[in-house]
Amino acid sequence: MTERTVPVPSCGGAEVVFAEPSSLGRPIRAGGVRALGRPSAVLLKEAIERNDTVTAQALLRYLPMEDKFLYDVNRDDAWAWMTYVADRWGEDAIFDLCWDLFSRAPARQSRERLRALPVELQVAWCAEMMRGHQSGRRSASEVQVVKEDGRYVISFDPCGSGGRMRIGDPVSNTPPRTEAPFHYGVTKEPHDWSWKQAGVCYYCAHCAIFNELTGIAEHGTPNWVTEYPKDAADPCRFIFYKRPDLIPPRYYSQVGRTQPAATVSSTGRPIATRHTENGELTYVEAFGRALRADTPQTMGEATLERVGRRLREGNIPGALELLDYYQQYEATYQLGGGWRDLDVAAWVAARAGEAAVGEFLRATVASWMRAYIDRLAALTPLERLYFLTEMKRAERSGPRRDGRLTVLEEHDRFVVEANPCGDCGRLRRQTDNLPDTVWTTREPHPWAWGQIGVPSRCARACVAFELLPAEWTGAPLWITDWNPDPDAPCRFFVYKRVDAIPVTYFERLGLRKP
Numbered sequence: 001m002t003e004r005t006v007p008v009p010s011c012g013g014a015e016v017v018f019a020e021p022s023s024l025g026r027p028i029r030a031g032g033v034r035a036l037g038r039p040s041a042v043l044l045k046e047a048i049e050r051n052d053t054v055t056a057q058a059l060l061r062y063l064p065m066e067d068k069f070l071y072d073v074n075r076d077d078a079w080a081w082m083t084y085v086a087d088r089w090g091e092d093a094i095f096d097l098c099w100d101l102f103s104r105a106p107a108r109q110s111r112e113r114l115r116a117l118p119v120e121l122q123v124a125w126c127a128e129m130m131r132g133h134q135s136g137r138r139s140a141s142e143v144q145v146v147k148e149d150g151r152y153v154i155s156f157d158p159c160g161s162g163g164r165m166r167i168g169d170p171v172s173n174t175p176p177r178t179e180a181p182f183h184y185g186v187t188k189e190p191h192d193w194s195w196k197q198a199g200v201c202y203y204c205a206h207c208a209i210f211n212e213l214t215g216i217a218e219h220g221t222p223n224w225v226t227e228y229p230k231d232a233a234d235p236c237r238f239i240f241y242k243r244p245d246l247i248p249p250r251y252y253s254q255v256g257r258t259q260p261a262a263t264v265s266s267t268g269r270p271i272a273t274r275h276t277e278n279g280e281l282t283y284v285e286a287f288g289r290a291l292r293a294d295t296p297q298t299m300g301e302a303t304l305e306r307v308g309r310r311l312r313e314g315n316i317p318g319a320l321e322l323l324d325y326y327q328q329y330e331a332t333y334q335l336g337g338g339w340r341d342l343d344v345a346a347w348v349a350a351r352a353g354e355a356a357v358g359e360f361l362r363a364t365v366a367s368w369m370r371a372y373i374d375r376l377a378a379l380t381p382l383e384r385l386y387f388l389t390e391m392k393r394a395e396r397s398g399p400r401r402d403g404r405l406t407v408l409e410e411h412d413r414f415v416v417e418a419n420p421c422g423d424c425g426r427l428r429r430q431t432d433n434l435p436d437t438v439w440t441t442r443e444p445h446p447w448a449w450g451q452i453g454v455p456s457r458c459a460r461a462c463v464a465f466e467l468l469p470a471e472w473t474g475a476p477l478w479i480t481d482w483n484p485d486p487d488a489p490c491r492f493f494v495y496k497r498v499d500a501i502p503v504t505y506f507e508r509l510g511l512r513k514p
Helices: 040-049 053-089 092-102 105-115 119-132 162-167 202-219 303-312 316-328 330-335 337-341 344-352 354-369 373-377 381-394 424-429 456-473
Strands: 005-009 015-019 144-148 151-156 225-227 236-241 273-275 282-284 289-291 406-409 413-418 479-481 490-495
Touching: 015 053, 040 053, 040 316, 053 092, 053 162, 053 202, 053 303, 053 330, 053 344, 053 354, 053 381, 092 105, 092 202, 105 119, 105 202, 119 151, 119 236, 119 282, 119 289, 119 330, 162 202, 202 225, 303 316, 316 330, 344 354, 344 456, 354 456, 373 456, 381 413, 381 490, 424 456, 456 479
Parallel strands: none
Antiparallel strands: 005 015, 144 151, 151 236, 225 236, 273 282, 282 289, 406 413, 413 490, 479 490
């Protein structure tokens, strides 16, 4: 395979290097093995601080791509489990699971904090969320915000989750998720939780549940209203009314509810705010953090685009303030959000037994992994290392949640250590959550490395990157050294040759080494 490297010299003489594996069709961070463990955002911050615009602009273009695979497959996986659950237990099971998730304390507290804000800041928060969802053409993290008489309208063309999946993704060159190899479902009949429509993408239906139904149940009025486009090519719109009494009755009836006879006269209340030190953000006391509370005309602009513009203007403090905001808040929406807190495996196990969890994981993971397996299997071992470290940086691995890793080269393999990994590894260390909200294996299974006590999200990685690739191509993409001790680092091995992979790593998957 041909690899093209693009060195970007820094003022200090070091290099940020990008490879362009032909099977990926995009740049990926490359370079020295140990350097792969340094967070991309840290490299970007250092480039901005020394006013190295060449390196900084290259990293600004790359940073959204670093997060994209992880973001995409997390959303694909959500639509996949909704399809699986609906096919086996009926469509109303989707509502039951989503309502369970959105009724939990974190989601309730998020809504209460939102509704305490003036409507203008509610719009700013929602625009942040949807920029973080990589909305806009080619995942540009752009939205459009328009102030109209009595309301604000936020448009996504498309939104980066349901909209992208409905129309297909030109960046990753993958088709609409209703087509092969995904075959994800849409509502077969109208429901309150699908805006009284059949043909609604199961994933998109969660917006009716969160945006409208939870708000009506808790406060009598929607949190905001959704205009779901029947034509996937049309923009989706979120609408925030300046007063609840301005919300038209149709937005209640489309979710099977009745507009209350009387509503409060205003949405939110005046709260203390102040500009941050460099004037790029607004600190909101009730929120406990800063927001990009721009004018509607500028609120939809991608934050990283603004970082680049501040750098070109020579405004280093402003660029750094915006970058820190992006990393701390906006980019975190790409990690899977509340979906990671919903352990569908526990729901499946309670209804069909532990063996059914393996069937569930195999079916849902295979649905999206088939779209990527050929391009990932075509990577050289070194390119797989680049991809693995990219994914683990995107998970915000490491003790400071900044994507920091330890990467070593041994004679027959590369070793990547995350302490912890930003997905299940971090969840396992939050011991207060175990076992109440995290399902773990009670028996050994090939889809969980033959181990007991493996959380379902760890088992999902086993299926995605070891079991299915080994069945389909003859070898895992990489090996996970899963440790029963949650305080131990997560370790991953990329072997330089398939014949160097120990036979035990095949046997624990229930397979014979080729």
